[in-house]
Amino acid sequence: MSNVQRAWIVERRGRPSHALKLRSDWKIPNKLEPGEVLVRVQAAALNPVGYKLMAVLPNFMGSGRPLPAEQDISGVIEDGNGTEFSKGDEVFGFIAVDLSQATRQGALAQYVKMPADFLVMRPSNVSPVEAAGITLAGQTAYQGLVDIAKLEAGQTVFINGGSSAVGAFAIQIAKAIGARVVATASGKNEDFVRRLGVDEFIDYTKKPLHEYLTTNPPSPKYHLILDAVALIDSALYTHSPAYLAPNGLFLSTGPFPKNASSSELWKGIKTITAVLTPRWLGGTNRRYAIFLLKNKKSNLEALQRMIANGSVKPVVDSVYEFEDVLKAYERLLSSRATGKVVVKVDPLVD
Numbered sequence: 001m002s003n004v005q006r007a008w009i010v011e012r013r014g015r016p017s018h019a020l021k022l023r024s025d026w027k028i029p030n031k032l033e034p035g036e037v038l039v040r041v042q043a044a045a046l047n048p049v050g051y052k053l054m055a056v057l058p059n060f061m062g063s064g065r066p067l068p069a070e071q072d073i074s075g076v077i078e079d080g081n082g083t084e085f086s087k088g089d090e091v092f093g094f095i096a097v098d099l100s101q102a103t104r105q106g107a108l109a110q111y112v113k114m115p116a117d118f119l120v121m122r123p124s125n126v127s128p129v130e131a132a133g134i135t136l137a138g139q140t141a142y143q144g145l146v147d148i149a150k151l152e153a154g155q156t157v158f159i160n161g162g163s164s165a166v167g168a169f170a171i172q173i174a175k176a177i178g179a180r181v182v183a184t185a186s187g188k189n190e191d192f193v194r195r196l197g198v199d200e201f202i203d204y205t206k207k208p209l210h211e212y213l214t215t216n217p218p219s220p221k222y223h224l225i226l227d228a229v230a231l232i233d234s235a236l237y238t239h240s241p242a243y244l245a246p247n248g249l250f251l252s253t254g255p256f257p258k259n260a261s262s263s264e265l266w267k268g269i270k271t272i273t274a275v276l277t278p279r280w281l282g283g284t285n286r287r288y289a290i291f292l293l294k295n296k297k298s299n300l301e302a303l304q305r306m307i308a309n310g311s312v313k314p315v316v317d318s319v320y321e322f323e324d325v326l327k328a329y330e331r332l333l334s335s336r337a338t339g340k341v342v343v344k345v346d347p348l349v350d
Contacts, residue, residue, distance in 0.1 A: 003028055007068040007109035008325050010054055016329035019054040020069060029105070029113035037116050038079040039091065041345040044107035045072035045133035046332045047165070048230070049097065068106025069325075071095050072340075074122060074131040075112075083116035090128070093119035094135035096295055108325060110345060117297045123308035128349045130314040131307075133340025137165035138303050138312070140293045141173050141228070144251050147299070148291055149224045153178025158222045158243075160209065160236065161229035162198060163189040163338045166253060168315045170226055171196040176311040182218070184209060192338045196315075210239035221245040230254025234271040240286045250288045315339030321347060 007026040010019050032038060050070050057063050074092040077085045085091065095105050095114050105112045122131045145151045157174050161167040162183030174181045175197040182200040185193045190201050202212065222244050227236065230253045237250050244250060277283035306312035317337040320328040322345050332341045 001028070003030065005110040006322070007106070008070075009066045010063075010069050010106075011066045013056075013058055013063075014054060016051055016054060016069075016333075017326055020325065020329075022323070022325070026068065026109060028111045032079060032081045032113055034081075035083060035115050035117070036113050037077055037081050037083055037085055037119070038111060038113050039073065039075040039119070040078045040111055041073050041075040041107065041109060042128040042349040043074050043132035044070050044343050044345055045136075046070060046328055046341045046343065047072060047136050048332070049136075051329060051333060053097065064101035064104050067100060067104040068109040068112070070107035071097065071100060072133055072136050073107045073112065074128040075345075078111065081116075085116055085119070090122045091119040092122045092128075092131040092134055093300065094139075094295070096293070108322075108343065108345070118295050118300075120297075120300050120304045123304060125310065126307060126314055128346075129319055129342050129344065130316055132342050133165065133316060134303065134307065134314050135300065136293060137340065138169040138173075138314075139295070139299050140253065140291075141166050141170035141226075142299050142303055143293065143296070144226055144253075144291055145170060145173055145177070145224075146302075147296075148289065149226070149249055149251055151177055151179050151224060154180075155223040156180040156182065156218065156220070157224040157226060158218075159183040159198075160204075160225065160227045160231060161185070162193040162196065162201075164228050165315070165337075165340050167226075167228035168193075168196055168339055169312065170228055171198055172312040173306070176306060182222070189338055208235065210235045210242075213243040214239055217243050221248065223248050225250045227252040227254065232271060234274040237271075237286070237288055238274050238284050240284060244286050246285075248286060250286055252288070252290050254290065317341050319344060 004025050005028045006024050008020050009023050071094045077089040080086045159170050163185040181198045183198045184202045184204045186205045187203040275288045279285050317339040319342045328341050
């Protein structure tokens with residue numbers, strides 16, 4: 001095996017077309033620490049956090065640059081290094097953002113070293129391409145619904161962004177739990193979201209969601225609102241007493257600006273101010289929480305079981321060759337993707 005590989009390297013801040021460079025001289029990791037494995041990557045999936053960090057995070061703020069981009073992978077164990085895995089095992093998992101920055105590892109490379117705890121065996125009923133996009137979005141949805149919100153059968157969850165990757169997993173996981181699911185998307189994605197199993201669909205393009213829900217309040221009110229799109233506008237939260245139960249939770253993957261523009265940053269500041277304003281000063285009388293993915297092997301194993309038994313299915317929007325990563329990011333940035341945008345690192349995989 002050669003000691004160098006091909007990898008898409010984040011070299012600077014900016015849009016993917018400016019920040020990324022395809023290199024053929026990136027060193028293959030040759031030293032594994034205890035608990036680490038070497039994975040030959042078959043496929044990788046793109047995530048909004050990937051291009052947002054490229055666009056927002058300066059080079060000097062612990063970015064780890066230059067480093068390979070992205071987090072989600074499927075692949076084959078090249079060196080099990082005394083862990084639970086053996087050479088040839090087919091796996092899927094992810095490299096957490098902080099781990100990527102610290103170790104300068106990323107998914108858009110032919111080989112990656114990573115802790116074994118961030119991987120599980122790939123079920124036989126999903127392909128490497130399908131498996132590549134499971135972990136970050138799937139585990140985020142699982143932790144939000146199960147670990148944080150403790151969603152129960154019979155409760156109702158409102159998912160904002162049902163056609164997003166996190167939203168698609170959240171719909172399926174909530175239905176597997178036995179909850180009633182209301183989800184939003186644009187009208188053109190209604191069929192896609194309904195096929196995931198929602199009980200009620202709302203087209204967010206017809207009317208601002210907070211206005212629609214205030215004039216058409218659910219009965220009973222929602223137990224949980226899960227914002228799966230890192231909403232930067234605070235209106236859905238500040239008006240939530242009209243449609244979120246008094247003991248309910250507004251749970252968000254954001255707010256996270258799409259870029260470093262002053263308008264986006266100002267929206268973020270307004271949202272944070274709305275969240276932090278005490279109730280006695282006129283703040284919203286509902287709980288708000290932002291959550292960031294933290295890898296938990298038990299969560300990943302639970303997700304693996306759901307995938308294996310078919311109650312949760314990975315959703316792939318589109319597949320690109322390794323040389324076409326910039327086109328793949330264009331698809332993701334278009335906001336038209338339903339499910340995961342996947343890149344075949346190994347051109348021979350399905």
